[in-house]
Amino acid sequence: MYFSFIIPVYNRPDEIDELLNSLLHQNYKESFEIVVIEDGSKISCKDIVNKYVNSLNVSYYFKANSGPGASRNYGMNVAKGNYFIILDSDCILPENYLVEVDKYLNDNYVDCFGGPDAAHQSFSDVQKAINQTMTSVLTTGGIRGASEKLGKFQPRSFNMGLSKEAFLASGGFGKIHPGEDPDLSIRLWKMNYKTALISNAYVFHKRRIDWEKFYKQVNKFGKARPILNKRYPEYNKITYWFPSLFMIGLITAVLLLFFGIKIILFLYIGYFLALFMESLIATKSLKISFLTIIASFIQFFGYGAGFLYSYFLLNIKKEDPQSAMPEMFFK
Numbered sequence: 001m002y003f004s005f006i007i008p009v010y011n012r013p014d015e016i017d018e019l020l021n022s023l024l025h026q027n028y029k030e031s032f033e034i035v036v037i038e039d040g041s042k043i044s045c046k047d048i049v050n051k052y053v054n055s056l057n058v059s060y061y062f063k064a065n066s067g068p069g070a071s072r073n074y075g076m077n078v079a080k081g082n083y084f085i086i087l088d089s090d091c092i093l094p095e096n097y098l099v100e101v102d103k104y105l106n107d108n109y110v111d112c113f114g115g116p117d118a119a120h121q122s123f124s125d126v127q128k129a130i131n132q133t134m135t136s137v138l139t140t141g142g143i144r145g146a147s148e149k150l151g152k153f154q155p156r157s158f159n160m161g162l163s164k165e166a167f168l169a170s171g172g173f174g175k176i177h178p179g180e181d182p183d184l185s186i187r188l189w190k191m192n193y194k195t196a197l198i199s200n201a202y203v204f205h206k207r208r209i210d211w212e213k214f215y216k217q218v219n220k221f222g223k224a225r226p227i228l229n230k231r232y233p234e235y236n237k238i239t240y241w242f243p244s245l246f247m248i249g250l251i252t253a254v255l256l257l258f259f260g261i262k263i264i265l266f267l268y269i270g271y272f273l274a275l276f277m278e279s280l281i282a283t284k285s286l287k288i289s290f291l292t293i294i295a296s297f298i299q300f301f302g303y304g305a306g307f308l309y310s311y312f313l314l315n316i317k318k319e320d321p322q323s324a325m326p327e328m329f330f331k
Contacts (some may be wrong), residue, residue, distance in 0.1 A: 114155025
């Protein structure tokens with residue numbers, strides 16, 4: 001296999017510098033290429049990319065802003081490889097990343113894979129707390145971490161592999177964002193392509209750097225799910241309702257205190273204590289463990305509110321997704 005890294009970027013030159021530097025230190029002995037796609041940025045990363053042209057096989061392309069999905073498709077169309085590895089610009093790769101990918105695909109070939117993410121030691125405490133809550137078995141079931149226990153794995157585009165064959169057959173990413181990665185996974189399944197999680201192919205993913213940006217991100221994740229459920233009803237799961245039900249249950253538990261009913265709130269307190277202890281064991285930091293509780297609140301309420309809002313528009317008011325939520329789609 002000849003690997004091509006596909007990296008869209010929008011106004012984040014510093015992140016590209018860190019990512020390319022980590023690619024410079026890969027232990028993989030064969031050649032690979034890197035395709036950086038500037039998605040209409042006002043702050044260019046071209047000078048950063050030029051720093052690496054003598055040490056990496058890297059190419060730079062500038063295009064009008066059309067969103068990450070279309071930029072990834074653009075990159076795969078110009079790439080020379082027969083297997084694409086798609087990364088977000090806010091990722092850093094450990095030295096053995098490509099070695100692990102190559103080993104897995106040679107032993108258990110699939111046309112699409114995803115990898116988990118982890119928190120780098122250089123991340124802020126907020127970033128580490130967000131990473132913990134986004135990958136915890138107690139919050140997401142580990143589906144964004146390193147767990148395959150919830151059925152078919154839907155790779156996420158911050159760390160995703162796709163064969164050239166599967167890209168050409170599927171047409172790549174669609175116009176929805178976020179949600180373009182599970183949308184692609186489902187279309188691949190319907191075409192009988194398989195997906196898998198490569199647990200050892202993890203990346204250090206910075207995600208959002210403050211609470212407000214994190215809320216906006218998970219809120220849009222919540223809005224995307226009813227759109228996908230309506231598009232692919234055969235892949236709808238009751239688990240997609242859990243954040244909304246969690247949010248409604250917590251509000252109900254607080255209201256029931258006025259009637260002297262405490263048991264439900266005690267159950268929530270027990271849950272958050274378990275989340276705190278899991279974080280403490282994983283991070284060995286009291287501060288990060290407290291911040292993980294805050295991150296979990298934001299995650300559940302952001303996603304749950306977005307899910308209910310989208311569900312109401314699509315299933316109660318019967319509105320068209322693109323007309324009701326144009327912010328979820330690129331033209």
